[in-house]
Amino acid sequence: MGRLFGTDGVRGIANDELTLELAYKLGETVTYTLRNKKNKRPAIAVGRDTRVSGDMLECALMAGIMAGGGDVYQLGIIPTPAVAYLARYYDADAGAVISASHNPMEFNGIKFFNGDGFKLPDEFEDEIEAGLTGNKDIRPTGCDIGRRYDMKDAEAVYIDFLKGMEKSDIKGMRIALDCANGASYRVAPALFKALGADVSLINNIPTGFNINDGCGSTHTEALQKFVSERGVEVGLALDGDADRLIAVDGNGRVVDGDSVMAICGLDLKERGLLNRDTVVATVMSNLGLEVALKERGIRLLRTKVGDRYVLEEMRRSGYSLGGEQSGHVIFLDSATTGDGLITALNLLGAVSRSGRDLSQLSGIIPSFPQILINAHVANGRKDSYVDDEKIMLEIERIERHFDGRGRVVIRPSGTEPLVRVMIEGDNAEEVEKEAKGLARLIEERLC
Numbered sequence: 001m002g003r004l005f006g007t008d009g010v011r012g013i014a015n016d017e018l019t020l021e022l023a024y025k026l027g028e029t030v031t032y033t034l035r036n037k038k039n040k041r042p043a044i045a046v047g048r049d050t051r052v053s054g055d056m057l058e059c060a061l062m063a064g065i066m067a068g069g070g071d072v073y074q075l076g077i078i079p080t081p082a083v084a085y086l087a088r089y090y091d092a093d094a095g096a097v098i099s100a101s102h103n104p105m106e107f108n109g110i111k112f113f114n115g116d117g118f119k120l121p122d123e124f125e126d127e128i129e130a131g132l133t134g135n136k137d138i139r140p141t142g143c144d145i146g147r148r149y150d151m152k153d154a155e156a157v158y159i160d161f162l163k164g165m166e167k168s169d170i171k172g173m174r175i176a177l178d179c180a181n182g183a184s185y186r187v188a189p190a191l192f193k194a195l196g197a198d199v200s201l202i203n204n205i206p207t208g209f210n211i212n213d214g215c216g217s218t219h220t221e222a223l224q225k226f227v228s229e230r231g232v233e234v235g236l237a238l239d240g241d242a243d244r245l246i247a248v249d250g251n252g253r254v255v256d257g258d259s260v261m262a263i264c265g266l267d268l269k270e271r272g273l274l275n276r277d278t279v280v281a282t283v284m285s286n287l288g289l290e291v292a293l294k295e296r297g298i299r300l301l302r303t304k305v306g307d308r309y310v311l312e313e314m315r316r317s318g319y320s321l322g323g324e325q326s327g328h329v330i331f332l333d334s335a336t337t338g339d340g341l342i343t344a345l346n347l348l349g350a351v352s353r354s355g356r357d358l359s360q361l362s363g364i365i366p367s368f369p370q371i372l373i374n375a376h377v378a379n380g381r382k383d384s385y386v387d388d389e390k391i392m393l394e395i396e397r398i399e400r401h402f403d404g405r406g407r408v409v410i411r412p413s414g415t416e417p418l419v420r421v422m423i424e425g426d427n428a429e430e431v432e433k434e435a436k437g438l439a440r441l442i443e444e445r446l447c
Contacts, residue, residue, distance in 0.1 A: 008111055009111025010110050011108070011109035012108075014057065023064065023110060026132070028065070030070075031068030031146070033128055034070065034094060038093060043071040043072075045073040045075055045087045045095045045096070046062055046072055046075060046098070047075035047077070047079075047080070048183070049100075050077055050185065050211050051108060051240070052209055054099075062148060065096075067139060067145070068146070069139075069146055071146045074148055074149065078154060078155060078187065080183070080337070081243050081338065081340075082154070082155075086154055086157065093114075095114075096110060096111070097111050097241065098110055101239055101241045105208070105209055105210070105212065155187055159191050159194065162345065163195065165334055167349075168352040170349070172196060173352070174233045175232065176223060177235075178203045178216055178237040179203055180212050180217065180240050182211045182241060184341065202222060202223060203215035216239045218239065220254055223235045223248050225252070233250050234249065235247060239327075239340065242339070242341060243328060244338065245260065245327045245340035246326075247260060247347060249359035249362060253359065257323050257324050257327040259289075259365050260329055260343060262289055263350050265293060267354070268321060269296070269298055275333075278298065279319075280301045280310050280322030281301070282302060282303055282310060283302050285300070301319070307324055311337070314330060315332070327340070368426055370422065370424035371432050372421070372435075373422075374421075375446075377418065379417045381417075382417055390441065390445060395438070398423065398434050405427075408421075408422070419446070421439045423438070
């Protein structure tokens with residue numbers, strides 16, 4: 001069996017791949033691991049999103065924690081980044097989130113934060129995996145069994161934290177908010193209304209079955225239509241667990257994570273708050289982001305795909321802003337993980353301070369045509385492209401052809417026998433032709 005933990009916790013179809021038994025064992029094993037490391041009864045803050053499977057997985061996870069001798073701080077339905085913050089606020093030893101983020105409702109997941117609100121390092125996750133099949137300590141009994149505490153003030157604490165985050169005046173700003181029928185459906189409207197914005201809501205009545213269903217950050221069409229028809233200034237689309245944000249300007253055009261990072265990066269730089277004048281993004285961020293930032297004296301540093309790698313680089317080198325094109329943006333001076341609401345506050349603050357509307361601000365970022373093609377290769381050969389002289393010479397030829405006007409990104413799939421070929425440049429026809437040609441060559445050489 002492959003590694004249980006992916007880049008964002010343990011995920012799968014609820015009650016099939018992600019079973020009650022697995023949730024229980026994860027809770028119990030995490031508790032044993034923490035208890036042995038800290039030599040005390042651990043406390044774990046647990047939150048979840050709105051999907052129907054959250055009830056049963058939450059019960060199983062909490063039962064495992066308590067059976068392992070740990071206390072549960074139950075947060076209820078609340079955004080993923082809120083769990084990271086509240087784990088610190090309540091002085092818990094860890095946080096656990098039951099959510100599959102932007103994925104369809106039949107999926108669910110469990111991921112953990114440490115007591116400081118950061119994702120667990122790989123080594124800790126490996127310990128948990130080993131413990132799932134290893135010998136357990138004798139289960140505690142009597143007074144050593146864990147208890148559940150209902151943290152009734154969790155939402156209010158998190159909203160108060162967010163209200164103190166961004167001091168810009170957004171009073172009276174007309175905002176349309178798409179909560180993806182997810183975890184932010186209570187806290188997001190409460191936050192923006194408390195700050196005096198004129199808030200219109202869509203996709204804000206979760207049923208347990210409609211999370212991310214044609215809505216939220218991965219399906220912005222309904223929000224774009226709403227903004228265009230209602231004369232709203234800014235649309236904000238969160239995903240199911242509210243760690244991502246995609247915005248929509250007053251003309252109904254999408255403002256993605258790259259544009260948000262450019263707008264907020266420039267705003268932070270002008271206020272002397274952009275550490276080392278650097279923004280961290282992944283190799284998938286559009287070349288237009290790099291061009292726009294460079295013209296304004298800001299360096300773009302790229303990492304592998306995945307917010308965990310962005311965060312690692314930010315922490316290692318002391319950068320304050322980073323993220324992904326998907327809208328997962330990290331303001332490290334404010335939070336330990338991506339938070340769609342913190343991103344929204346920073347974006348609205350930048351709009352307010354600039355005196356311009358969002359469409360004008362997002363216009364500073366040119367968008368280079370970008371095409372992604374999957375090359376199907378033989379199982380076990382997806383990493384072999386680097387050893388194939390013909391493939392490497394073709395990549396070099398394409399890069400010379402674009403001569404700074406484009407780039408080539410080759411990324412083997414982590415789970416399938418695929419090599420992902422991404423090419424971007426300033427000419428859409430050339431980009432498509434070169435991407436298809438390179439994908440064909442990779443398939444011919446590696447099948």
